[in-house]
Amino acid sequence: MLSYYLRLAFASIRRTPVLSALMVLALGLGIGAFMTTFTVYYLMSGDPIPHKSHMLYAVQLDNWDPNDPPTESAKDVQPQITYQDGQNLVNADTPAIRQAQMYASNVIVVPESDEPPFDESVRATYHNFFRMFDVPFLYGQPWERREDEDHAAVAVIGRELNDRLFDGANSVGKNIRVDDQFLQIVGVIDDWQPTPRFYHVDAGGQFDDTEQIFLPLSWAIDQPLLPSGNTNCWKPPDEDLSLLEAFLQSECVWNQFWAEIETPEQAAAYKDFLDNYVRDQKALGRFERPLNTFISNVPEWLEVNEVVTDDNRVLVRLSFLFLLVCVLNTVGLLLAKFLGKSGEVALRRAMGASQGAVFSQNLVEVGLIGVLGGLSGTGLAWLGLRAVESLYRGYQHLVHLDPVMLTTAIGLATLSAILAGLYPVWRVSRLAPAGLLKTQ
Amino acid sequence: MLKMKNISKVYRTELVETHALRELDLHVDEGEFIAVTGPSGSGKTTFLNIAGLLESPSSGIYELDGEDVSRLNDRQRSRIRNEKVGFIFQSFNLIPDLNLADNVDVPLRYRGWSAVQRRRAVGDMLDLVGLGSRQNYLPSQLSGGQQQRVAIARALAGKPRFLLADEPTGNLDSEMAEIVMKLLESINAEGTTIVMVTHDPDLAHRASRNIHILDGRATDSATPLSPNVTPLPERGVAHA
Numbered sequence A: 001m002l003s004y005y006l007r008l009a010f011a012s013i014r015r016t017p018v019l020s021a022l023m024v025l026a027l028g029l030g031i032g033a034f035m036t037t038f039t040v041y042y043l044m045s046g047d048p049i050p051h052k053s054h055m056l057y058a059v060q061l062d063n064w065d066p067n068d069p070p071t072e073s074a075k076d077v078q079p080q081i082t083y084q085d086g087q088n089l090v091n092a093d094t095p096a097i098r099q100a101q102m103y104a105s106n107v108i109v110v111p112e113s114d115e116p117p118f119d120e121s122v123r124a125t126y127h128n129f130f131r132m133f134d135v136p137f138l139y140g141q142p143w144e145r146r147e148d149e150d151h152a153a154v155a156v157i158g159r160e161l162n163d164r165l166f167d168g169a170n171s172v173g174k175n176i177r178v179d180d181q182f183l184q185i186v187g188v189i190d191d192w193q194p195t196p197r198f199y200h201v202d203a204g205g206q207f208d209d210t211e212q213i214f215l216p217l218s219w220a221i222d223q224p225l226l227p228s229g230n231t232n233c234w235k236p237p238d239e240d241l242s243l244l245e246a247f248l249q250s251e252c253v254w255n256q257f258w259a260e261i262e263t264p265e266q267a268a269a270y271k272d273f274l275d276n277y278v279r280d281q282k283a284l285g286r287f288e289r290p291l292n293t294f295i296s297n298v299p300e301w302l303e304v305n306e307v308v309t310d311d312n313r314v315l316v317r318l319s320f321l322f323l324l325v326c327v328l329n330t331v332g333l334l335l336a337k338f339l340g341k342s343g344e345v346a347l348r349r350a351m352g353a354s355q356g357a358v359f360s361q362n363l364v365e366v367g368l369i370g371v372l373g374g375l376s377g378t379g380l381a382w383l384g385l386r387a388v389e390s391l392y393r394g395y396q397h398l399v400h401l402d403p404v405m406l407t408t409a410i411g412l413a414t415l416s417a418i419l420a421g422l423y424p425v426w427r428v429s430r431l432a433p434a435g436l437l438k439t440q
Numbered sequence B: 001m002l003k004m005k006n007i008s009k010v011y012r013t014e015l016v017e018t019h020a021l022r023e024l025d026l027h028v029d030e031g032e033f034i035a036v037t038g039p040s041g042s043g044k045t046t047f048l049n050i051a052g053l054l055e056s057p058s059s060g061i062y063e064l065d066g067e068d069v070s071r072l073n074d075r076q077r078s079r080i081r082n083e084k085v086g087f088i089f090q091s092f093n094l095i096p097d098l099n100l101a102d103n104v105d106v107p108l109r110y111r112g113w114s115a116v117q118r119r120r121a122v123g124d125m126l127d128l129v130g131l132g133s134r135q136n137y138l139p140s141q142l143s144g145g146q147q148q149r150v151a152i153a154r155a156l157a158g159k160p161r162f163l164l165a166d167e168p169t170g171n172l173d174s175e176m177a178e179i180v181m182k183l184l185e186s187i188n189a190e191g192t193t194i195v196m197v198t199h200d201p202d203l204a205h206r207a208s209r210n211i212h213i214l215d216g217r218a219t220d221s222a223t224p225l226s227p228n229v230t231p232l233p234e235r236g237v238a239h240a
């Protein structure tokens, strides 16, 4: 019977192409808008490193201007720390399992082939970075502690860059030329894209690609590779020093700092350690504000940095309301369409169709409209995500239209259509079967 | 096979109450060909609808094949309609976007027959009405008389024992009407009981028995009325 009903549904849709197209479009628009905002929201609010997000802590130290308003929460403190604090913490003996200081930069990569040089993003950090964030390796491994200490010219590169420079072959041991220096490749990492890119969410970079070159921060400072992310200062660097030295010793914040901590006790101990560190620094005349240190695990960190803004939530709600309006609109269109079928319904009733049979037949039609609406909605969502991608820098990872999303869209559309259709379908199945003879 | 006792049908709207049938008593035997006549608005269609289980009477007893059908639910009534009753309407009522075969197939779909059974029945019926070679035509490609023949094929496809026709020739010219009437007569000769509403005294004359409905009451005339004499019903008297 289902195949019969499907055939009838197709015939019915063909009979009223404009009305059917309107319904499919109404549903498609509602679904498309909702799926677009929801996908953005879903990916933004996802846990980028689920198995470990409660063990990784971002560090904030309040070294800011004493004349600023008082600090009430982590949101009031700079999300980055100074280079000198980073160095002090990294070199200290702490309760954390691992610590990593890091910053983002850019270099020019000069390929050995005829390919012209190109710009590439860099993360200057410590060997700990990779184990801390469970970065998957395709070839080789991270560099060692000794290489951090030796300011060694080594690099871990991303799969994409490895494909580009070495056609995907194992490039461990080979050199890569950045600017006018050569770095020896010690590892190639596999595709790795935490979304949001939690380890550096500053300056709208929360959805940026992960870097394609990772190298020791000590080497990066020697060059020097200057930070490409946000740099914030509240007082001018010391004029007596050389420009670089002044910058490194300034109160300017431009380093991200992460610690891996296993237990709540360890976290408390680590927090004490930070407090004591700041107290020591206060004794040296720095940190003029009241003592404020914060450690935030990944979910907390995304919250502190408002990675999911209220705007996103409002948008999801608005687009859901829009979907409701579209569904209500479809109810109206379906009523119009089905009342136009009263003749055929009465005829089928006279031929022996029960109310249930009429109900099922029309529900199948409504379901078919729903599936078509879902398909068009998916198409529109795809376009919508493309638009989001082109409007906002760094949203590239949001635009995956994966099978889950496809089935969700179609399921949602079918459900919406069936909800929209229940009343019209019920009405049409209740039409008086005698109507046909009486209207002659 | 059909027995109605004290059947009344009242249509109530907020403003008026219409007594379409008033204590109608009537019976039809297996194999009869009954012509139902009566002025417009006298209740002929209402009677057919109740007979075909498309409507329920307001009061009275209706037995079909010895079974009291006034208390059945929608499912059971639909089943009986599907298995025992065939309908023919004045305005053919074919589904415009289904071809002839699919139109004839409609009642069989609700019968639950296999595809093979259905295909055979559809072919046989279209052959019977002389349109076997046009299975894939759309209704709009046929003349009125041909469409009504398709409607008859559809009514007969499920082999009902009881055919209800509401002015089946009302929209046809006399030539076409004759073809349709002949078809109905031959079907009746094969054993199908037919109740046909008609305004045409000539056609009514050819039936085995006439029932005249006036003001919702039935007057039975066992012998066909003469086509030239306007029937004068006995007002207010009803007998089965």
Ligand SMILES: Nc1ncnc2c1ncn2[C@@H]1O[C@H](COP(=O)(O)OP(=O)(O)OP(=O)(O)O)[C@@H](O)[C@H]1O
Residues within 6 Å of the ligand: A438, B011, B012, B018, B019, B020, B038, B039, B040, B041, B042, B043, B044, B045, B046, B047
């Ligand atoms: N659904 C309804 N609601 C209200 N009144 C109705 C309804 N159906 C029929 N009637 C009324 O009942 C009476 C009988 O109607 P019916 O259709 O049975 O007449 P008829 O004999 O078939 O007439 P015609 O020869 O014009 O087809 C009429 O007065 C009609 O207006």
Ligand SMILES: [Mg+2]
Residues within 6 Å of the ligand: B044, B045, B046, B166
């Ligand atoms: Mg009538």
